[in-house]
Amino acid sequence: xxxxxxxxxxxVGVVETRYADLPAPVxxxxxxxxPVRVAYETYGTLSPExxxxxxxxxxxxxxxxxxxxxxxxxxxxxxxxxxxxxDGTAGKGLGWWDGMIGPGKAFDTDRYFVVSTNLLGGxxxxxxxxxxxxxxxxxxxxxxxxxxxxxxxxxxRALLDVLGIGRLAAVAGGSLGGMQALQWAVTYPDQVDxxxxxxxxxxxxxxxxxWNAIARDAIMRDPDWQGGRYYGTGRRPDAGMGVARMVxxxxxxxxxxxxxxxxxxxxxxxxxxxTITDAEFQVESYLRHQAETFVRRFDANTYLYxxxxxxxxDLARQHGDGSLAKALESVRARALLIAFSSDWLYPPQASRxxxxxxxxxxxxxxxxxxxxxxxxxxxxxxxARQTPIIRxxxxxxxxxxxxxx
Amino acid sequence: xxxxxxxxxxxVGVVETRYADLPAPVxxxxxxxxPVRVAYETYGTLSPExxxxxxxxxxxxxxxxxxxxxxxxxxxxxxxxxxxxxDGTAGKGLGWWDGMIGPGKAFDTDRYFVVSTNLLGGxxxxxxxxxxxxxxxxxxxxxxxxxxxxxxxxxxRALLDVLGIGRLAAVAGGSLGGMQALQWAVTYPDQVDxxxxxxxxxxxxxxxxxWNAIARDAIMRDPDWQGGRYYGTGRRPDAGMGVARMVxxxxxxxxxxxxxxxxxxxxxxxxxxxTITDAEFQVESYLRHQAETFVRRFDANTYLYxxxxxxxxDLARQHGDGSLAKALESVRARALLIAFSSDWLYPPQASRxxxxxxxxxxxxxxxxxxxxxxxxxxxxxxxARQTPIIRxxxxxxxxxxxxxx
Numbered sequence: 068x069x070x071x072x073x074x075x076x077x078x079v080g081v082v083e084t085r086y087a088d089l090p091a092p093v094x095x096x097x098x099x100x101x102p103v104r105v106a107y108e109t110y111g112t113l114s115p116e117x118x119x120x121x122x123x124x125x126x127x128x129x130x131x132x133x134x135x136x137x138x139x140x141x142x143x144x145x146x147x148x149x150x151x152x153x154d155g156t157a158g159k160g161l162g163w164w165d166g167m168i169g170p171g172k173a174f175d176t177d178r179y180f181v182v183s184t185n186l187l188g189g190x191x192x193x194x195x196x197x198x199x200x201x202x203x204x205x206x207x208x209x210x211x212x213x214x215x216x217x218x219x220x221x222x223x224r225a226l227l228d229v230l231g232i233g234r235l236a237a238v239a240g241g242s243l244g245g246m247q248a249l250q251w252a253v254t255y256p257d258q259v260d261x262x263x264x265x266x267x268x269x270x271x272x273x274x275x276x277x278w279n280a281i282a283r284d285a286i287m288r289d290p291d292w293q294g295g296r297y298y299g300t301g302r303r304p305d306a307g308m309g310v311a312r313m314v315x316x317x318x319x320x321x322x323x324x325x326x327x328x329x330x331x332x333x334x335x336x337x338x339x340x341x342t343i344t345d346a347e348f349q350v351e352s353y354l355r356h357q358a359e360t361f362v363r364r365f366d367a368n369t370y371l372y373x374x375x376x377x378x379x380x381d382l383a384r385q386h387g388d389g390s391l392a393k394a395l396e397s398v399r400a401r402a403l404l405i406a407f408s409s410d411w412l413y414p415p416q417a418s419r420x421x422x423x424x425x426x427x428x429x430x431x432x433x434x435x436x437x438x439x440x441x442x443x444x445x446x447x448x449x450x451a452r453q454t455p456i457i458r459x460x461x462x463x464x465x466x467x468x469x470x471x472x
Numbered sequence: 473x474x475x476x477x478x479x480x481x482x483x484v485g486v487v488e489t490r491y492a493d494l495p496a497p498v499x500x501x502x503x504x505x506x507p508v509r510v511a512y513e514t515y516g517t518l519s520p521e522x523x524x525x526x527x528x529x530x531x532x533x534x535x536x537x538x539x540x541x542x543x544x545x546x547x548x549x550x551x552x553x554x555x556x557x558x559d560g561t562a563g564k565g566l567g568w569w570d571g572m573i574g575p576g577k578a579f580d581t582d583r584y585f586v587v588s589t590n591l592l593g594g595x596x597x598x599x600x601x602x603x604x605x606x607x608x609x610x611x612x613x614x615x616x617x618x619x620x621x622x623x624x625x626x627x628x629r630a631l632l633d634v635l636g637i638g639r640l641a642a643v644a645g646g647s648l649g650g651m652q653a654l655q656w657a658v659t660y661p662d663q664v665d666x667x668x669x670x671x672x673x674x675x676x677x678x679x680x681x682x683w684n685a686i687a688r689d690a691i692m693r694d695p696d697w698q699g700g701r702y703y704g705t706g707r708r709p710d711a712g713m714g715v716a717r718m719v720x721x722x723x724x725x726x727x728x729x730x731x732x733x734x735x736x737x738x739x740x741x742x743x744x745x746x747t748i749t750d751a752e753f754q755v756e757s758y759l760r761h762q763a764e765t766f767v768r769r770f771d772a773n774t775y776l777y778x779x780x781x782x783x784x785x786d787l788a789r790q791h792g793d794g795s796l797a798k799a800l801e802s803v804r805a806r807a808l809l810i811a812f813s814s815d816w817l818y819p820p821q822a823s824r825x826x827x828x829x830x831x832x833x834x835x836x837x838x839x840x841x842x843x844x845x846x847x848x849x850x851x852x853x854x855x856a857r858q859t860p861i862i863r864x865x866x867x868x869x870x871x872x873x874x875x876x877x
Contacts, residue, residue: 097746213746273734273755274727280756281718284763285690287749288711295748306693310715313686322679322816329678331786339784341502341618343700343776344692348783350678351685358689371748378753379744381736411727 076171079110079135082162084185084192089225093187099212102201105226106131106185106192110168111176113232120232121174121461122223123183124240124247125163126446127315127373128365130191133183134168134176136160166450173450173457179236186247187222188214188372196368197298209295214372216243216380220250224258237461238400239263241446242413243377249421252400253386259400263457266410266446268417269391270381275412278318279374282311286367295368308367309358316357321409321442325350392424402432403460405453407445433460481576484515484540487567489590489597494630498592504617507606510631511536511590511597515573516581518637525637526579527628528588529645529652530568531851532720532778533770535596538588539573539581541565571855578855578862584641591652592627593619593777601773602703614700619777621648621785625655629663642866643805644668646851647818648782654826657805658791664805668862671815671851673822674796675786680817683723684779687716691772700773713772714763721762726814726847730755797829807837808865810858812850838865 084106092100108131113120123133137160162183167173174181185191188211196211203210227235238248238259245267252262271279286292289307297303317325329350333339339347346352387394404422406415415436425432435456439445446453458464489511497505513536518525528538542565567588572578579586590596593616601616608615632640643653643664650672657667676684691697694712702708722730734755738744744752751757792799809827811820820841830837840861844850851858863869 209748213748270736272727273730273736273753274722274725276736276753276755277718277722277730277759280751280753280759281715281722283748284718284760285715288715289693290695290711306695310686310690310693313682313689314719317679317682317686320679322677325678325682331675331678331681331789343614343618343688343780346685348678348681348685350681354682354685355689375748384736 077169078165079169079176081138082108082110082132082135083138084108084131086192087226087229089222089229091225093218093222093225095212095218095221096215097212101187101194101212103187103194103222103225104192104198105194105222106189107226108132108134108162108183110134110181110183111179113180117232118234118236119179120227120235121179121181121237121239122227122235122251123164123168123174123181124219124223124238124244125183125186126240126242126244127370127377128361129163129244130189131183131185131193132160132162132191133164134162134181135165137162163447167453167457173454174239175458175461175463178463179461182227182230182232184223184226186243186373187219188369188376190366190369193222195366196295196372197366206298208298208368211368211372213375215376216246216250217254217385219376220247220254223247223251224255233258235259237261237263239265239457240267241265242267242443243373246377246380249382250380252398252402253382253394256397256399261401261403261460263403263405263460264418264421265405265453266407266413266443268413269394269421270383270417271378272414272417275318276378278314278412279378282314283371283374285310285314286371292367295371297367303362304367305362308362308365308370309355311370312358312361313354316354318412319443321411321440323409324440324442327440329353391420392428395421395424395428395430398425398428398430401460402430403457404432404434405446405456406434406436407442407449408436408438409440410443410445412443482574483570484574484581486543487513487515487537487540488543489513489536491597492631492634494627494634496630498623498627498630500617500623500626501620502618506592506599506617508592508599508627508630509597509603510599510627511594512631513537513539513567513588515539515586515588516584518585522637523639523641524584525632525640526584526586526642526644527632527640527656528569528573528579528586529624529628529643529649530588530591531645531647531649532775532782533766534568534649535594536588536590536598537565537567537596538569539567539586540570542567568852572858572862578859579644580863580866580868583868584866587632587635587637589628589631591648591778592624593774593781595771595774598627600771601700601777602771611703613703613773616773616777618780620781621651621655622659622790624781625652625659628652628656629660638663640664642666642668644670644862645672646670647672647848648778651782651785654787655785657803657807658787658799661802661804666806666808666865668808668810668865669823669826670810670858671812671818671848673818674799674826675788675822676783677819677822680723681783683719683817684783687719688776688779690715690719691776697772700776702772708767709772710767713767713770713775714760716775717763717766718759721759723817724848726816726845728814729845729847732845734758796825797833800826800829800833800835803830803833803835806865807835808862809837809839810851810861811839811841812847812854813841813843814845815848815850817848
């Protein structure tokens with residue numbers, strides 16, 4: 068028997084994103100129906116019993132490429148605080164959760180078959196606002212229907228049907244990905260054995276609503292947004308989306324971690340240079356860099372639609388007539404909730420509320436609040452500390468015998 | 473004898489903003505000199521000995537109209553969380569700190585002569601980016617020199633010279649106003665008896681730098697900003713400044729107070745309406761309203777220059793070779809520091825650092841951290857709880873005999 072701690076965690080290797088056209092339009096909460104193509108990747112091997120599937124759901128700015136090296140050169144979707152420079156992975160096209168998915172990792176591909184999709188409305192291959200509307204032959208733009216987390220989950224359900232997968236051993240995700248996991252447990256209680264909900268919430272608090280509203284307004288106030296119909300015009304709302312990204316980025320970090328990393332260090336070694344337009348502090352330059360790299364790889368309308376969906380998400384309102392307990396009554400999945408002490412965008416309190424509600428209903432739930440400094444980004448950064456918790460929850464470390472030499 | 477608590481606090485009445493052209497250009501930190509007109513108001517009566525003067529300094533979005541009713545109709549600069557609706561003062565043109573300045577109030581005009589100026593670079597009558605550059609006959613715009621808090625204080629010093637005032641009994645202000653008070657104590661140690669520094673800091677932390685950088689970028693990325701030369705073009709960067717204001721506004725509040733006031737209440741009583749562009753949540757509508765009212769009364773370039781000045785402010789760097797203690801060595805004024813528990817933009821820790829440094833130097837300092845929920849805006853809202861602290865610090869309540877009937 069080899070313990071998880073002595074076995075080197077490996078990579079899923081080079082992977083390619085695949086695409087599936089769903090056989091029927093997806094019915095949406097808004098009342099419309101949408102023909103959908105889904106971009107997805109899989110890691111590991113589907114068991115003959117098809118009982119080892121974990122669906123991984125990404126957050127606002129992610130995509131289907133969650134693990135391994137991309138077959139094609141691409142801009143990384145690794146968004147963690149300093150992800151590019153902390154491990155020299157820039158340019159290698161590693162998936163956004165590569166540290167968590169692979170042989171010997173938290174979502175262990177030696178045992179599990181991991182499916183990762185780009186969410187509905189995305190810009191990573193799944194149908195979204197930039198896709199061609201078959202009714203007009205032009206990109207949807209602002210005619211794309213307003214979508215919800217439940218719509219994303221319906222789409223994921225339909226893709227799994229295409230892949231011949233009925234049951235899920237687990238659904239896992241952080242932030243908006245965690246909302247999808249919760250939605251799975253509520254919408255398909257008989258099809259999910261477990262959910263892993265990280266740095267997430269049952270309903271974003273009003274300050275979080277505000278940051279999202281400001282980010283969306285920054286995009287929509289950019290004249291290059293053109294009412295959402297900017298595709299093919301040669302102009303994109305990069306200026307506004309850059310502001311949106313900077314707002315988002317600061318909310319993903321903690322004040323303390325920004326202090327540790329940047330302090331008030333100036334760009335020039337000497338003194339301030341008395342400039343309004345140029346970056347004077349290193350943190351100012353860092354934020355602009357974040358904005359620049361993000362607008363190159365992300366579609367502004369996807370940002371709008373995805374941000375709207377995550378602000379709408381409200382289990383109590385949508386499924387419990389205002390009561391979270393009532394909304395969770397149908398849940399049959401075991402729940403693992405992980406939150407981070409310094410996460411002020413998705414504070415631990417929301418995870419605690421879910422945990423308490425599940426426990427009060429007599430349902431199995433486990434809550435871990437990890438004391439860590441990096442704010443909301445912890446779910447992308449604190450891989451080492453999440454791994455043993457997730458492996459234990461998934462019963463991984465008791466079953467290593469079969470893989471021992 | 474009438475105690476402060478039984479005497480009704482009154483108003484300074486109807487006031488008019490006055491203007492003074494400084495006799496000589498103000499020398500600036502950036503090396504340039506600037507001819508300056510200052511807008512100011514005064515409340516109360518200057519004593520024959522000219523020893524009862526309190527200078528009040530405003531924050532980013534304030535102006536010279538700190539107390540009383542404006543003689544002319546105007547948009548209020550009362551920016552406190554819900555200031556407009558909490559006391560029915562909308563449309564009455566009350567000064568931004570009317571609750572704190574007047575007969576029987578914290579800055580008691582029965583005893584003190586209060587001077588309030590619009591800061592250098594402002595848009596409330598003092599020379600700023602929208603003023604005419606005598607060299608060109610056109611508004612400065614982006615040619616306005618980059619200014620510092622020390623430049624603002626030099627300007628205030630020059631105005632007081634014009635008014636024949638040498639010594640100050642106190643300099644008081646919140647936020648950027650508190651920075652000015654600290655700067656007074658450092659630059660003119662022999663001319664200031666006391667400083668009242670509220671919800672302020674000796675140097676803004678990196679997250680605060682970030683919010684300011686994002687707000688400035690939102691303005692500068694608006695094509696209507698036109699490199700700062702938008703005056704007379706018929707186009708102003710209202711869209712970008714609206715975003716800047718919304719960012720600022722959220723940082724002035726606490727997450728808890730936003731939760732209490734707005735929750736996740738929808739604009740429509742029924743359900744969400746599946747819209748990207750319209751406000752769905754009440755807090756979204758509130759933020760847009762804040763943006764709209766602000767852009768009507770405030771100049772975007774003043775926002776840029778003032779924001780830059782407050783991010784530059786760093787007593788340790790500018791006056792202590794990196795040491796706050798060294799920067800404060802020259803201070804002779806008694807210090808009163810007030811901070812608010814929920815203020816995450818100007819957290820109590822910064823006030824504590826100033827207090828500790830002053831005490832370690834053997835200088836008189838008093839620190840009060842008020843437990844209050846409204847975030848940074850507390851300095852505009854928690855008037856009742858600041859008043860006894862300030863009155864006691866200014867020795868007001870021992871001296872009521874002379875005013876008793």
